Amino acid sequence: MARGPHPHRHDAYIAVGGLLGGLVLIGAGLYTRTRHDPVSVLDQDWAVALPLLVMAGCELLRRTRPGPALLVGTAAVVADLPTRGSLATLVMFTDLVYAAVLYGRPAFARRIPWITGLLTVVAAVVPLVAWRTPQALLLGVGVALVSLVPAATGWVVRNHRDTAVAERLRAEQTALLADMDRAQAVLAERSRVARELHDMIANHMSAVAIHSTAALSLDDPETSRQALAVIRENSVEGLAQMRRLIGVLRDSGDERPPTAAPTLDGLEALAEAARGNGLEVTLDARHGKVPTPVELAAYRIVQESLTNALKHAAPGPVTVTLARGAPPGPPRHSDGDGALEVRVTSPYGHRGGPRAPGSGAGLIGMRERAALLGGTFAAGPEDAVWTVRATLPLGDGEGEPA
Incomplete structure (x- = not known):
């Protein structure tokens, strides 16, 4: 606890009140003995x-x-014991014991209840053994009231305060x-959403960019007409998928998904x-x-791979292969273990035709999936x-071979 150099205002009130109360008792001739x-x-008032x-x-x-x-x-x-005694002195002492337990350092505060308890036992047992009269126990009661009770009270209050601080x-x-x-x-x-947006739109936008470049670079009306047809088809499909994605985002509070997630049954349409x-x-x-999560991830990986092949691959065959295999990592002995292996290959080399720029986000998205x-x-x-x-674990028994 932080301690300032100056006395607390409330402590000053207590000190002044205790001093004035004790002087009033002395002036009235009221003492404890x-x-x-x-x-x-020493029976003088100054004492x-x-x-x-x-x-x-x-x-x-x-x-x-x-x-x-x-x-x-x-x-x-x-020092007050040889005098006639002041009740105000004893009351202020009990407050000092209480304050020492409440505001003192933890180690010091823990010792005070044990010390006052030991003093209480000594003050009760020693006079009882020496005087052999039950009235000797009253001395122990007095010591307990002056020292042990305020120490125990301070410890209880400190525990509650520390508990409140800890809870806060x-x-x-x-x-x-x-x-x-x-x-x-x-x-997350x-x-x-970024992965879904990229995978859904990038394919169509790449086709639009490549065919529009071809239409602008070739002075052939028939080629331009075919390119414009492809551009329109991809633009319409891309716009439709964008609207579906916006619908998903707007209706996210609804328990029913507004559109179904793509499945591996749609790979043939994707290839076409x-x-x-x-x-x-x-x-x-x-x-x-x-499983559905694996199905969606595999579909998006194939979709992005075909998009990259459209943008960057050299002329030649593109092969898409999906098959079951062993899961990555150490071998496991569960019958339900397995993995879906996705493999897409495309020609790698110089490409003479138009190309669409890439940002690398597609590879990042596939790796994240x-x-x-x-x-x-x-x-x-x-x-x-x-x-x-890509190797995608299937989990425990969620998929059965066809």
Whole structure:
């Protein structure tokens, strides 16, 4: 706990109030012991006022210097024993014990209840053994009221305060973690939408860019007419898919998805569209039934691979192969284990015709799709052939071979 150099305002009020109350008691002749008490060796008023003044000064330090204040206050209580005694001095001492436990350093605060408890036991047992009278126990009760009770009270209050602080910190940490989770969820959703948008639109926009370049570069009306037909077809399809994606985003609160996700049954239509754009596509799909997440990822990987082949591949055959295989990683012995292997090859080399620019986002998206399913992804040239290879685990028994 931070401790300032100046006394707390409330501590000053306590010190002034205790001092004034003690002086009033002295002026009224009210003491804790009578003049004829054998313990009261010093029966002058100044002898009572001196410990009272010291105790009031200690109250100024009850919050800023609780340890030294308690030690000096204990000395003041001992000095008050030979006098007629002041109730205000004892009351302020109990407050010092309470404050030392509440505001003191943890190690120091833990020791005070044990020390006061030991003093209480000694104050009760020693007089009982020495005087052999039950009234001797009252001395232990008095010591307990002055020291043990305020120490125990301070310890209980400190525990409640520390618990409240810990709960507040835990709540703040929970809120911070919740904010981080929300931020990560938003980032993941943005990445998913970016992948879907790229995979759905890039194919059509690439075809539009390539055929429009061809139409502008060739002075042939028939070629230009065919190119414009392909451009229109891809523009209409791309616009339709864009509208579907916007519908998904707008209706995300609905329990029913507005459109069905593409499946591997649509690979033939995808290959036919690629053939219409000028690619020589051969499709070999022997995948059987696979889980929906794997089906969507495989479809998008094939779609993006064909888009890249349209933009960058040299003239020649493009082969798309889907088959079951072993999952990546160490071998497992479950009958349901398996993986879908996706392989797309296209000619790699100089391309003489028009090309569409690429940003590299397609490769990143394919790699992310494979990683989200715990699979592997690789793309690069292999013997003058550009090869895209992805291995997507199927999970436990979710797909059966056809």
